[in-house]
Structure formats: C-alpha cells, structure tokens
Amino acid sequence: MHDQLGPADSVLRLVDREVPEPTTGEVRIRVAVSGVNPTDWKARTGLYGGGDPVESVPNQDGAGVIDAVGPEVEGLAVGDRVWVTLAAYERPGSGTAQEYTVVPASRAFPLPGDASFELGASIGIPAITAHRALTVAEGGPTRLAPGALDGKVVLVAGGAGAVGHAAIQLARWAGATVIATTSPAKTSYAETAGAHHVVSYQDPDAADQIRAFAPDGVDIVVEVAIGTNNDLDLAVLRPRGTIAIYANNGDKPLTVDVRPNMGLNTRYQFVLLYTVGWEFLTAAAEDINAAITAGALPVGENAGLPLHYFPLDQTAAAHQSVESGATGKVLVTVADL
Structure with missing residues (x-):
C-alpha cells in the first residue's frame, strides 16, 4: 500500500491489514494474481493530479476466488473463480495487490472454464479498452x-x-x-x-x-x-x-x-474506462468472456504477450518494470489457489 505519492521504491510498502467484510452488493475476493497497468503507476506518482494522498492499495486488475458475498448479490457465489477490473476506482483500499479485496459485485466477472488466473489478471483494463476502441x-x-x-x-x-x-x-x-x-x-x-x-x-x-x-x-x-x-x-x-x-x-x-x-x-x-459507463464495461466483459471461451484471447510468450512475474512483496519492482516500458504483461503473484 501507499499513503503518499511518489516513486514505487519510496512509497510502496508491505503491511498487514484487517481482512475486510463485504457489505450490500459487494463480494470479497481472495486474490491469486494481480495485474499491473500503466494507469496504476501513473496514479501512484500523481501524474493524474488529484487532492491529498489517501491510504491506497495499488492495481486495478486481478483474478482469484470469491470467498464471501454480501447481501443482495446475484449471479456470484462463494467458490466462484473470477476476474476483476477497476477494483480501486473510487475505492483506494480495494486494489488487487493484496491477499483479499472487497469490490462491488458489478466489477467481478466469472472466469470461464479452465482459464488461468494469469489470463484473468491480464485482461481487465487492456481488453476492455480494446473492446471499446473496436466498438465506437x-x-x-x-x-x-x-x-x-x-x-x-x-x-x-x-x-x-x-x-x-x-x-x-x-x-x-x-x-x-x-x-x-x-x-x-x-x-x-x-x-x-x-x-x-x-x-x-x-x-x-x-x-x-x-x-x-x-x-x-x-x-x-x-x-x-x-x-x-x-x-x-x-x-x-x-x-x-x-x-x-x-x-x-x-x-x-x-x-x-x-x-x-x-x-x-x-x-x-x-477512450478512458473510468468514465465510459458501467453498461459498456459489463457488455465488454461478456464479449471478452465469449472470446476466452472460444480460445481467442490467450496470453503468454506463445500468444505474443510475454508474462513477467513478481511476488507480492516485490510489487514496487513490478511497478518499476511497467514504468520502464516492459514488453508484455507484468503480474504480481499473490496466492497459489
């Protein structure tokens, strides 16, 4: 997490936090893999501007298993494998670079079939951005x-x-x-x-x-x-x-x-996902899941998108890798689920 803006190796630190409980319309996800995007380091450095820094957990994308469900959640249940995007949007403590995160159920989507958590953490912002660009x-x-x-x-x-x-x-x-x-x-x-x-x-x-x-x-x-x-x-x-x-x-x-x-x-x-509207994000996620099911959206070296792995306690190094222009997808491995 970080509570001030600045370079990754100066402001990001590993801390123990209370495991949060989901409230109405929310789910708690045990995170397996967290994905790092340029928007994550840009937010952490203050490139987007904003007011006074608040306690924040980085990374918008990730994948894992639902382990608790709040009231009035439909279509998702404990044990479901999911991918999540915009986890920290207007919820700075809900980033995916942590063992458990609570997000609105509308931001979590079933991970189809035997699709890997690495794939689930790699799609999110990149794939939805691509979908939006192709449908405007x-x-x-x-x-x-x-x-x-x-x-x-x-x-x-x-x-x-x-x-x-x-x-x-x-x-x-x-x-x-x-x-x-x-x-x-x-x-x-x-x-x-x-x-x-x-x-x-x-x-x-x-x-x-x-x-x-x-x-x-x-x-x-x-x-x-x-x-x-x-x-x-x-x-x-x-x-x-x-x-x-x-x-x-x-x-x-x-x-x-x-x-x-x-x-x-x-x-x-x-195209900027934060303000595009959740109806477009949800529609994109449905189409992306159809593409995953069809085997049309693979990641990894053999698919043209090398994956680079960092453990949770090296999240700062993961951010530095993206910031320095790493080719491929940078992932933070959180848990072996």
Whole structure:
C-alpha cells in the first residue's frame, strides 16, 4: 500500500491489514494474481493530479476466488473463480495487490472454464479498452462476436502492447482484417498475436505499406500515440473512419488540422474506462468472456504477450518494470489457489 505519492521504491510498502467484510452488493475476493497497468503507476506518482494522498492499495486488475458475498448479490457465489477490473476506482483500499479485496459485485466477472488466473489478471483494463476502441465507429458494431467486424480493416498502433495485443485478438476473432504497427524489434509480438500484416511505424513508406494491404483505407484505428501517429492515421483512414485514442505515448501534443479531417469526416473517439459507463464495461466483459471461451484471447510468450512475474512483496519492482516500458504483461503473484 501507499499513503503518499511518489516513486514505487519510496512509497510502496508491505503491511498487514484487517481482512475486510463485504457489505450490500459487494463480494470479497481472495486474490491469486494481480495485474499491473500503466494507469496504476501513473496514479501512484500523481501524474493524474488529484487532492491529498489517501491510504491506497495499488492495481486495478486481478483474478482469484470469491470467498464471501454480501447481501443482495446475484449471479456470484462463494467458490466462484473470477476476474476483476477497476477494483480501486473510487475505492483506494480495494486494489488487487493484496491477499483479499472487497469490490462491488458489478466489477467481478466469472472466469470461464479452465482459464488461468494469469489470463484473468491480464485482461481487465487492456481488453476492455480494446473492446471499446473496436466498438465506437459510426454504424457499429456495438458488441463483438464472430462476424461482427467482417469486411472491416482495423489498424492497431503499438501492436506489441497489452491493449494492442487484445485489440489484435478481439478484432481478428470478430472477423476484421488486422494490420498492426510496431517498432522493428517488436514485429514478432504482433504477428504471434494474430495480426494479418505488421508494418514498422519507423518506415518512411509506412502509409504506402498499409495502403497496399487496405486500398480503400482503414475503418478503425486503435491508437496509443495519437500526437506522433496522427499524420499516418489520416494518410490511411477511409472516409468516415474512426480513430479511437486510448493513450498518447511519447506525449507529443495532438494538433488537429481541420481541412484533412473535414475531407475525411474523421471521427476522433477518446477512450478512458473510468468514465465510459458501467453498461459498456459489463457488455465488454461478456464479449471478452465469449472470446476466452472460444480460445481467442490467450496470453503468454506463445500468444505474443510475454508474462513477467513478481511476488507480492516485490510489487514496487513490478511497478518499476511497467514504468520502464516492459514488453508484455507484468503480474504480481499473490496466492497459489
């Protein structure tokens, strides 16, 4: 936990806390694996701003087993294997980097079949972000399933990242032609994830390469660095296409030139899960579980998303790994369930 903002090795510490009890509409989860996302270290450092620091347990995503259920909870029971997301949103003590966490039942979702806790802790924010980005285009679809993106071309910027990985897999499962951009050193990650075509964003003819795969243009761009990539996106976007923006890695400001966007009828859609609305999060979780059941959303080295493990008492090192740009998914192992 931490009760002040700052570097991971300075403010994060392992402490004993009372095991909380769930109240109305809540469940208690015995955490097996906690997932670390960029949003976790950014919140811990104060990058998002905010008021005075409060006692907080880090990490929004995780997976484990329900071991207590509060009144008025339906559809979940003690013993259920679940994955959880946004555990600490407006509940700073409910982060998943602890042995037990209590969350509203609406934030916990059944972990299908024999899906691993590692998978459950890896999806959460990355997969729901990808789902949202793939379902905001004019005319839909608003849900993902096999055939939902038939005939569509999706460009995934940063195809080697966790969100990019999920976007490749979900788009391909839904029937899209998937093009990804990566650095030359990370091409294999996007290829292994299932991208039909991978282009180095460093190539001066990157737009021409993408256009060769999509002569009529790209329908949806899943964008991680809009300030840097906007010119490339506009060069390959079809008229009335959508650029779904979930981050701006590199921090180059986005400058919007009206004329080319008017000509394309471009739709810029910003994506942030904290304020997107729980009805969209719940719908995304249902589709993600369907993809998991179909075997379409694997993680690990053989799926293009290496997993990096840290024990609970090394959560600070896990945060540092994500903050320094580790390729793949960083996980904190909490319990062997």
